[in-house]
Amino acid sequence: GQSNMDVGGNGGGLIVNNKQRAMLPNKSRGEFVRNQRKDSEGFSESPDLEFEYADTDKWSAELSELYSYTEGPEFLLNRKCFEEEFRIHVSDDKWTELDVSQHRAHAMRLLDGLEVITREKRLKVARAILYMAQGTFAECSSEAEVQHWMRYNIFLLLDVGTFTALVELLNMEVDNSAACSSAVRKPAISLADSTDLRVLLNIMYLMVETIQQEDPADSPEWRATRETFKTELGSPLYNNEPISVMLFGMVTKFCSGHAPHFPMKKVLLLLWKSILFTLGGFEQLQNIKVRKREQLRLPPLPEDSIRVIRSMRAASPPASASDLIEQQQKRARREHKSLTKQDNLDAFNEKDPYKSDDPREDEDDNDDNDNSMEVEPFPMERDEVMPPPIPHPPSERVNFPKGLPWAPKVREKDIEHFLESSRSKFIGYTLGNDTDTVVGLPRPIHESIRTLKQVLCSSQYVSSIGEEDVEMCSTELLYQGILPSLPQYMIALLKILLAAAPTSKAKTDSINILADVLPEEMPTTVLQSMKLGVDVNRHKEIIVKAISAILLLLLKHFKLNHIYQFEYMAQHLVFANCIPLILKFFNQNIMSYITAKNSISVLDFPYCVVHDLPELTAESLEAGDINQFCWRNLFSCINLLRILNKLTKWKHSRTMMLVVFKSAPILKRALKVKQAMMQLYVLKLLKVQTKYLGRQWRKSNMKTMSAIYQKVRHRLNDDWAYGNDLDARPWDFQAEECALRANIERFNSRRYDNNQSNPDFLPVDNCLQSVLGQRVDLPEDFQMNYDLWLEREVFSKPISWEELLQ
16 A cells, blocks of 8 residues: 555655656646755755744644644544534533533533443544544634633643543553454554544643643633643652653553554654653753752853854855866866975865965865765855955955853863873872872963863762662652663664654564554545655654654753763663664755655644635645745754764763764764754764864864864863874773663662662671671571570580680
C-alpha cells in the first residue's frame, strides 16, 4: 500500500513519486523542477528567519498537530455521539445555552457512561467527551469561540474527575492482550486498529495542553485547579507512578513489537506536554537555577542566556551558485602566481580578511578534510568582522561591534592548570589544588589570577556524600520512576527518532510509526496520494519535534536537580548512538527541511470545523502554505543541536566522536540557516572540536573561526583554536567513560537502592567502645543452649594465650 507514495520524504521537499509527477500538468511539473533546483542552490540574500524560540508553538498550532488529516472525518462522528447522548438525557437546547449546573450534571452523566462494560457503548461516550474537549465546535462561529468553550469544558471535565477515569481506561487498553496479539498478526496496521486508544489520548492531551495555558482572565478557582492538577500529574497518584512513567512504558512496549497499533505520535505528544507541565519550561528552568544559586550562596548569573540569544543576529548564509563559480575562477587565477614565504602570522591566516576590497573574495577555501557533500563555504557578513582601513561608499560602510554577547567564564580546573604551569616554569615545584598561594610568581601572574577569579564560574552541581535531604520535587519523582528502565526508554525514543528522520531509508526491520496516520483503504487518485504524502511527512516531523523536546527538557531538569542524574541519562543516550543519529539527521538539505511545507492549513483544527472547506487541488497541495519556514522543524533542529552540545560539553571522548564521524562539514552546512540561535549551537559544536581538526582545517575556515569568536562565549585560557591544550591529546577516552559510569552507579546505589546489597555502601563503625557496647539481641534457641555453645566453641578449643598475647 505504501508504494503509491514517497512516505520517507526528503526533508519535506519531495512528496509524490515519478509516476504521480508524470500525471501532473506540464506547468506544475516545470514549477516542481524549478522549486527543487532553488532548494538545492540556496540564495545569498535570504532574509533572517523571524523565529522566536519558545517552549511550544502557538496554542492553535499545538492543537492542530494532535490530529492527522486522515482523522478529519472523526470530528463529525464525535459530534454525532455527543448530540445523541445530549438529546436523550437533556433536551434539544444548545450546550452553550445551558447553565453551569446543567453542564455539570451532563458531564457527570457522561463520566458514569465510561464505566459500562460494553466496549462499543464506552467508545461512544468517550467520543462525546472528546467533542466536549474539542469545544462543542458545531455551536461556535469562530476559532476564538471554539477555544473559549474548550477551556470552559475541559476545566469542567477535570473538576468532575474525568482525567482519573481516562487514566484507568488507558491502562486497561494498554494491557489489552487481545488487541495486541491481533495487531501483531496483521500484515498492515491502519488507523482503525487504534481507535479506542486515540480517543482516550486525544482527550488527555487536550486537557493537559489546555489547562497548562495560563490566561490573566482565569478565575482564582481555575488557577488553584491548575496547580493541583500539575502536582497530581507529577506525583505517583495515577497507578502508583507519575503519568509520564506510564507513557514511557507505552513507548517501550511499542518499540519491542508487542503493541504495533499504539498511536505513537499522540503518546509522545502527551508525554512531552506532561513533562513540560509538571517540570516546567525554559523560563521556569532559569528561575529554578537563580533560586538554587541563592540558596547555595553563589554569585548571580552574569546574564540571562535566553535574552542574550534572542538579541543576537544571524550571519549570512552561503553565496549563490554564480558567486561560487566566480570565486573558483579567481582562485584558479591566484594559483598561477608564485608562492611567497609566509611569516608566522600568515601561517595562521592564509590571507588577511581585512584587506580585501571585494567582499566575495573573502571566502573560506573548500575544506581539505570535508567530504564530497561540502560544496559551499560559509562567508560572514561584512559587518561581522572588523572594518577594513580602506574607505568605502556609505552603502558599504560597516558598524563597529558594540561588544561580545557573552560574559567570559573560567572553571576552577582552568585556574589550577594555569597556576601549576606557572609554578613549574618560574619556581620549579607544584602545590596541587592550591589556587591561592602565589608566592614567588611574577606580578603579571598575580594580575592574571585576579582576572581569572573575577570571571570564575562557581558550579552549583555539587555531588553529595553520605546522608542527604532529598527534595521530593517533580523532577526527583520522575527520575525515581524512570530509573529502573531508563536505558530502555532512551533506546526506544532514539529508535522512533531514527524511523522519523527524513534521512532514514525504509527497512524491513525498522518500526512502523505510521499506525495512526494510514487509512484503512489506501489512496487511489493522485490527489489522495499527495494529501497522504503531506500527512505522512507532517506526522514524522511532529514525532521528531516531540522527541527532541522530551530529551532536551529531561536533560536540563536532571542537570539542575543533580548532576549525576543528568550524567546517567546522557551516558545512556551516548551508548545508544545518539551522537551519530543526530549527525545523520543533519546530513541532509537542512534548508529544504526547515522550509518544508508539509501542512494543509484549511484542514488544521480548529479552522476545519468552523469554516466551509474549499476544494483541494494538486496545485494547492504543491504550493503549500505561505509561511517563510516551518516552525516545528526549526524548533526540532535547534533542540537536537542543544542535545548534542549537552552530550559533548567537557567530554573529550564524545568530542572525538564528532571528529570521527566527520561532523564538521555537516555542521557547516547547517550554518546556511539564517537564524541566530541555530547558528550559535552549530558554532559551539564546531568550537569544541576545532583543536582536533588540524591546522589545515583552521586555515581553510577562518570565517567560521571568526564567527565562533564573535558569537560563542569565551572561556579564558581555553586554547580551542590552536590545539595546544593538554586535553587535545588522545588520552584513554574509554577509561574516562568507565570512571564516570562507576561514579554514576555509586550515586544510584547509595541514593535509590533500598536493599543496600553492596557492602561497600554500608556505614562502618570503627570505634571499639561503641561496637562492644552495642546491645545484640540473641535468638531464643541460642540463649537456651548457651552452655553447650560455650563448651563447644570456647572450652573445648585449645588456645595458646601466650602466643596470642605476643
